[in-house]
Amino acid sequence: MSYQVGPAEQIPEGEALLVDSSDSGAAEDIAIFHAEDGNFYALQDECTHETASLADGWIDGTEVECPLHSASFCLKTGKALCMPATVDARTYKVEVVDGQLELDI
Amino acid sequence: MDNSNSISSMARVQIVGAGVAGFTLTRELIQRGYRGEIVLCDPQGLPYDRPPLSKALRREYFMPASWYAEHGVQLRTEAINDPALPEAADEWLVLATGSRAKKLTVPGAEHALSLHTADEAELIARRLDQGMFAMPVAIIGAGLVGAEFASAARQAGAQVTLYSASSAPLARVLGEEMARELHAAHRRNGVTCVDAAVTEVGPDYVVAAGQRHEAALIVAAVGAEADTTVAEGLGLVVDDGILVDDAQRVIGQQQVLAIGDAARRVDHPRAVHWEAAMDDAAIAAAVITGQPAPSRKVDWFWSDRHDAHVEVVGDFTRASSHISRLGRRGNLEAVFGLDSAGNLVAASMVDGGLLSKALRRLMDAGVTPTAEQLADPSVGPRELAKAGRS
Numbered sequence: 001m002s003y004q005v006g007p008a009e010q011i012p013e014g015e016a017l018l019v020d021s022s023d024s025g026a027a028e029d030i031a032i033f034h035a036e037d038g039n040f041y042a043l044q045d046e047c048t049h050e051t052a053s054l055a056d057g058w059i060d061g062t063e064v065e066c067p068l069h070s071a072s073f074c075l076k077t078g079k080a081l082c083m084p085a086t087v088d089a090r091t092y093k094v095e096v097v098d099g100q101l102e103l104d105i
Numbered sequence: 106m107d108n109s110n111s112i113s114s115m116a117r118v119q120i121v122g123a124g125v126a127g128f129t130l131t132r133e134l135i136q137r138g139y140r141g142e143i144v145l146c147d148p149q150g151l152p153y154d155r156p157p158l159s160k161a162l163r164r165e166y167f168m169p170a171s172w173y174a175e176h177g178v179q180l181r182t183e184a185i186n187d188p189a190l191p192e193a194a195d196e197w198l199v200l201a202t203g204s205r206a207k208k209l210t211v212p213g214a215e216h217a218l219s220l221h222t223a224d225e226a227e228l229i230a231r232r233l234d235q236g237m238f239a240m241p242v243a244i245i246g247a248g249l250v251g252a253e254f255a256s257a258a259r260q261a262g263a264q265v266t267l268y269s270a271s272s273a274p275l276a277r278v279l280g281e282e283m284a285r286e287l288h289a290a291h292r293r294n295g296v297t298c299v300d301a302a303v304t305e306v307g308p309d310y311v312v313a314a315g316q317r318h319e320a321a322l323i324v325a326a327v328g329a330e331a332d333t334t335v336a337e338g339l340g341l342v343v344d345d346g347i348l349v350d351d352a353q354r355v356i357g358q359q360q361v362l363a364i365g366d367a368a369r370r371v372d373h374p375r376a377v378h379w380e381a382a383m384d385d386a387a388i389a390a391a392v393i394t395g396q397p398a399p400s401r402k403v404d405w406f407w408s409d410r411h412d413a414h415v416e417v418v419g420d421f422t423r424a425s426s427h428i429s430r431l432g433r434r435g436n437l438e439a440v441f442g443l444d445s446a447g448n449l450v451a452a453s454m455v456d457g458g459l460l461s462k463a464l465r466r467l468m469d470a471g472v473t474p475t476a477e478q479l480a481d482p483s484v485g486p487r488e489l490a491k492a493g494r495s
Contacts, residue, residue, distance in 0.1 A: 056458065057459075058463075065462060067458055067459060067462075068407075068414065070380075070461075082383075083129060083383055084156075086168055
């Protein structure tokens, strides 16, 4: 199932957008990141370590660093790259179609 | 017989101590494809993370037991007091023995519990749980552990009194102004602060400034010191920590490394935080696997108390002047420390969001924003990080 997130240009490079599960109907909140390689990636929003929103994190290249305890995740694969996270984040497919973001939920 | 196989079957790393340093080394070795035997020894059992102990009185395992089995890691829980010093070039001993709680040295100190291990945290949690509502709890020492436990005990409904000889504990760690502000915040959160040293402890009381205060639970949090018992037993060089070089090699030893709170690099103060321990572990893993060592990052740690997320980047002992950043309501958001040459060397902040990330990057790059940028709360983290680049 695909959820129409809206125009891709609403997320400047190096920033992220939180897609609330109550809006998208997905099983969980999802963060869409506009990485510094120019591409868009989507991960589960909640850090796998403790309660924190990855959409509020610091994007560096194609990684995001959790705002709270600096666990970092690969935006492409969801892989937990450093402590304190030991569990990978779930990834979601996101595409830009005619300038619109489509999130596969 | 295949020669390469016989070499790799002898290769071995024995890690003594399974805190964040010992565990991270194990994980790094696995990630780097180390093919020798990994033996991780800690009498405390399945390795757990320390930060949640004083924040939530909870034991949180790094990984389930199955993870170690899956990666062929041997977990040993017998106490290792005198490990053999390795001789072969592919045998390593890594001391990650951490720290131990400093002992309170006043009369009756045996009545105070300490909060350093998971067993101790769980015992304290049970005592709080079984205690009556508004049970009087005395905490001796208002450092990071004392302050975090004060917050946890308040949340558990206890009536908390925090004893500290200083009204700005941790000034050398947080910067004086932040230390004073955070200590004052205890009072706003219902903690009674007695700024006087405790001179005597009894089974159900403490004495401070000549006054006797009742307490049903007494916890001493008067700091930690490097646990160097094993190193001393082996005759290694110890001086406020096991002395190591920049590659974490114990001075005078080829195959013995020391990492984490128990180790101290020659000519550096002993690093005592979680992330520094992980940096040590990554460097040790690179040394063992013969790979280039990663660079050490600027110091960073966090502390949580009364809903405030406190972060410190860098080292305030290097700072000779301070700049404060006040929020719109006059609240203290951050304190920056500059050295005598005017370089940014330290920062402490409350609920700073991404500010700590910007500051870590600035300090790693050796860049100092202007005093105006630092003091201005409207200069956000990204802008600050960019300001440094121009």
